[in-house]
Amino acid sequence: MNDYGYLSIFSARANDLLIALGEHMLITFASVMLGCLVAIPLGIFLTKTDIGWIRSITFTITNVFNTIPSLAMLAMLLPLLGIGLVPAIVALFLYSLMPILRNTYAGFTSIDPHIIESARGMGYSTTQLLFQIELLLAVPYIMSGIRLTTVYIINWAALATLIGAGGLGELIVSGLGVYDKPLILAAAILAMLLALVADFSLGKVEKFFFKSAHSTQQQN
Amino acid sequence: MKKQLSIILSVLILMTLSLSACSSSGSGSGGSITIGTQTYTETKILAEMYKALIEDNTDVSVDIKTDLETSPVTLKAMQSGDIQMSTQYTGTALSAFFSIENPKDPEATLKQAKEDFSGDKFNFKWFDSVGYANTYAFAVRDSLAEKYDLETISDLKGKANNMTAAFDTSWLERDNDGYDAFKNTYDLEFGKTRPMEIGLVYDAVKEKDVDIALAYSTDARIEGFDLTILEDNKQFFPPYDASPVVTQKALDNNPGISDAIEPLLGKLDEAKMGKLNGKVDLDGKDPKDVALNYLKDQGMLK
Numbered sequence: 001m002n003d004y005g006y007l008s009i010f011s012a013r014a015n016d017l018l019i020a021l022g023e024h025m026l027i028t029f030a031s032v033m034l035g036c037l038v039a040i041p042l043g044i045f046l047t048k049t050d051i052g053w054i055r056s057i058t059f060t061i062t063n064v065f066n067t068i069p070s071l072a073m074l075a076m077l078l079p080l081l082g083i084g085l086v087p088a089i090v091a092l093f094l095y096s097l098m099p100i101l102r103n104t105y106a107g108f109t110s111i112d113p114h115i116i117e118s119a120r121g122m123g124y125s126t127t128q129l130l131f132q133i134e135l136l137l138a139v140p141y142i143m144s145g146i147r148l149t150t151v152y153i154i155n156w157a158a159l160a161t162l163i164g165a166g167g168l169g170e171l172i173v174s175g176l177g178v179y180d181k182p183l184i185l186a187a188a189i190l191a192m193l194l195a196l197v198a199d200f201s202l203g204k205v206e207k208f209f210f211k212s213a214h215s216t217q218q219q220n
Numbered sequence: 221m222k223k224q225l226s227i228i229l230s231v232l233i234l235m236t237l238s239l240s241a242c243s244s245s246g247s248g249s250g251g252s253i254t255i256g257t258q259t260y261t262e263t264k265i266l267a268e269m270y271k272a273l274i275e276d277n278t279d280v281s282v283d284i285k286t287d288l289e290t291s292p293v294t295l296k297a298m299q300s301g302d303i304q305m306s307t308q309y310t311g312t313a314l315s316a317f318f319s320i321e322n323p324k325d326p327e328a329t330l331k332q333a334k335e336d337f338s339g340d341k342f343n344f345k346w347f348d349s350v351g352y353a354n355t356y357a358f359a360v361r362d363s364l365a366e367k368y369d370l371e372t373i374s375d376l377k378g379k380a381n382n383m384t385a386a387f388d389t390s391w392l393e394r395d396n397d398g399y400d401a402f403k404n405t406y407d408l409e410f411g412k413t414r415p416m417e418i419g420l421v422y423d424a425v426k427e428k429d430v431d432i433a434l435a436y437s438t439d440a441r442i443e444g445f446d447l448t449i450l451e452d453n454k455q456f457f458p459p460y461d462a463s464p465v466v467t468q469k470a471l472d473n474n475p476g477i478s479d480a481i482e483p484l485l486g487k488l489d490e491a492k493m494g495k496l497n498g499k500v501d502l503d504g505k506d507p508k509d510v511a512l513n514y515l516k517d518q519g520m521l522k
Contacts, residue, residue, distance in 0.1 A: 082429045083386075083416060161389055164416035164424070170389055174415065177390020178398075179292035179316050 009182040016171065021190050024167040027157045028198075030089045032150050035096030040142060043104025044130070062098040070095070070156045074163050088165035092156055096149045103145025107138030140210040147202035154195040168194075253470050253477070254283040256294045256303035260418060261500045261507060262354065262438055262462075262493055263307045268511030270305065270464060270481055272521055278476035290390055292316040295465075299342055304470035305477075308346070309354060311458035313337070313465075315396045323396060326353065326459035333463075343468045347481065349461040351488040352438065356397070356457045358450040359435040361425060365448040372453035376432075377408050385410040386425060387434035388418035397457055405456045422447070438490055440498025462493075483520050 004012040039062075046055045068076070073091045081087035111134055119133050158169035168187045175183035255270055257263040264286055271282040285303055288294045291313060294306040310333045314320045318336045322328040334346040358373055365371075368379055376383070392399050392415055403409050414430055421433035422441035435442055435449070442449060464481055471477055496514060499505045515521035 078420070078423070082427060083420060083424050084414065084429065161415065162417040163420060164386065164414035164429075166415070170392075170415055173289065173389040174391075174393040176293055177290040177316075177388070178393045178395070179296065180393055183393065 004182055006182045006185060009186045013183065013186070017186060017190060020166065020168045020171050020187065021194065023165070023170075024154070024157055024191065024194065027085070027088055027092065027160055027165060027167055028150065028153050028194075031092035031153055031157075032096050032146065034089070034093040035100050035149060036146060038093075039097045039100035039145075040104050043101045043142075044108060044135075046101075046105055047108040058101070062101055065094040066098045070159050071162070074159060078163065083164040085165045087163055088157070088160035088167075092153050092160075095156065096153060099149045099152075100142065100145040103141045103148075104138065107141030108134060110141065111137050137213050140206055140213050143202065143206040143209050147199060147206060150198045150202060151195050154191060154198060158191055251279050251474065252281045252283070253304040253466075253474065254285055254302070255305045256288050256297050257284065257286045257306065258291055258294060259287045259289065260436065260439075261497050264507040265496050265500065265511045265514075266307045266350065266462070266464070268508045269484060269515055272512055272515055273484065274477055274480045276521060277480040278474060280474045280477065295342070298344060298465070298467050301467070301469070305464065305466045307350075307462055308333075308465045309460040309462055311355075311397060311460040315394055315458070317342075320396055320458050323458035324455055326461055329459045330461055330463070337465065338468075345466050345468055345471055345478075347464045347466070347478075348485045349463050350484055351486045352490045352493050353459055353461045354436050354438045354490075354493070355452075355460045356391075357435050357437040357442075357452070358432055359422075359425060359442055359447040360432045360450065361428075362446045362448050364431060365450075370448070370450055372451040373406055373456070374453050375450065376406075380408040380432075381411045383410055383431040384412040384414060384429075385432045385434065386414045386416055386421040386430040388421070389415040391415070391434060402456060405454055438493045438497055440494050440502055443494070444498060444502045487518065 010017065042058065046058060049055065065073075070091070073094065074087065077087040077091055081090060115133065115137070116129065119129050124133065157167050158172060160167045161169035161173050168191045171187035172184050175181070175187065253274075255267045257267045264284075267284045267286075271284060274280050274282050288297060288303075288306075291308060294303065295308065295313060295317065297303045298306060310326070310329045311320060311323070314329065314333055314336065318332075320329060321332055330346075330349060336342075337344040337346050358376075360370060368375070370376065370379075387399075392413075395401070399413070410432070414424070416424065418436065421430075421435060422439065422445055424430045425433040425447060426441075426445040433447075435447070437449070441447075464484070466477060496510050499510045500507050512521065
């Protein structure tokens with residue numbers, strides 16, 4: 001019924017595949033970006049605050065988000081935010097909080113207290129200490145959190161189509177509707193490639209930061 | 221690295237083997253069948269009716285597997301023997317696996333579905349219709365229909381390009397009756413499209429997230445949410461008559477099934493099915509209760 005096969009679909013439907021890929025990347029990028037903007041400062045705050053219950057409540061809440069099945073999360077956001085891109089990004093953003101928050105927290109608490117003491121001794125102010133030393137040392141941890149989240153979110157973003165947000169899931173679901181196997185496979189392969197490329201390149205960034213953090217630690 | 225890879229591979233192979241072992245164990249012999257349903261309500265109500273009638277009149281025990289994503293998925297599941305029965309719509313099933321020969325003739329399309337799906341490829345028994353068709357229908361809010369003076373799909377001309385339309389995702393890909401063919405027939409295109417799960421289009425149009433939705437004509441939310449159906453004045457959509465479909469293998473093993481569901485055929489119409497759907501989708505009742513109550517009211521079940 002279709003005039004394409006498993007390989008020729010990549011040229012025959014190139015336009016549709018690219019649009020869906022673009023939507024998929026936009027959904028992923030927006031939700032991970034929002035996750036970073038919220039979770040990294042929050043994680044830093046949690047390492048600085050002395051109030052224990054704030055910490056445990058924050059961790060509990062973000063943990064609970066991650067236990068909600070993604071389909072249920074989308075369904076719960078429907079009455080609040082309606083359909084389309086916004087609820088999809090909000091749902092995935094909520095999922096991204098926990099791994100980024102945890103890794104930021106772990107990154108900061110793993111810093112050798114001696115380094116901080118000696119930096120203080122050298123006359124670093126709290127702000128200088130945060131941006132010039134602590135953040136640099138914690139970045140590899142934060143990056144691995146972002147990397148992990150990104151790969152997961154690329155997977156979950158395939159469900160966004162159910163609430164009208166498009167993405168590669170749209171081609172998979174519509175392929176299911178007409179039993180178009182090449183279309184289902186092509187969209188699935190693109191989602192897989194996207195996850196692999198994101199994992200690989202963010203891994204490179206992580207390594208780069210690890211090296212520079214390592215040299216910072218040695219300099220001190 | 222190589223060792224890891226071989227471990228992963230052997231785990232995957234084991235998983236596939238055990239999964240396929242599971243699925244082949246329930247192949248419909250020995251007095252049990254599984255009915256599959258699509259995601260929307262009427263297929264679940266009908267499945268409960270089939271189950272009640274079959275269990276009442278034969279020794280066959282019936283399982284129901286709900287929410288298979290699409291009609292072609294249910295047909296493929298029947299073909300592979302994972303399920304033995306489902307509700308199918310002539311136009312939908314034919315356009316997924318064959319090609320509709322007389323898209324304007326419901327009788328001929330039903331006959332074609334019976335013939336095409338009885339062949340070796342599927343080997344299904346396609347029963348007569350339960351009495352209604354669940355067709356695609358464009359729905360707008362009553363207020364919008366009044367404002368733009370909309371009665372037929374052709375009335376959308378000149379307005380559609382400023383409208384956002386919601387429809388089930390697979391409509392984009394359908395050959396004979398999908399969006400591309402629609403654009404050609406009616407020579408109009410929507411400004412924005414929002415493909416989504418079919419169950420959400422009604423709320424989307426009610427909440428003004430979109431202006432127009434491609435609804436299923438038997439859905440009670442059309443009336444419940446004050447939506448107006450636009451007439452398909454160019455008869456673009458083919459017939460979608462609903463029939464129970466059973467694998468020939470399950471019928472050979474359990475010949476009583478045909479007689480058990482026979483009383484149901486031809487008894488429903490679009491309005492009746494719409495009312496039953498409404499009891500679930502609007503009043504929140506359980507599909508099973510709705511099905512059993514209907515059968516008792518009709519005297520088909522004690």
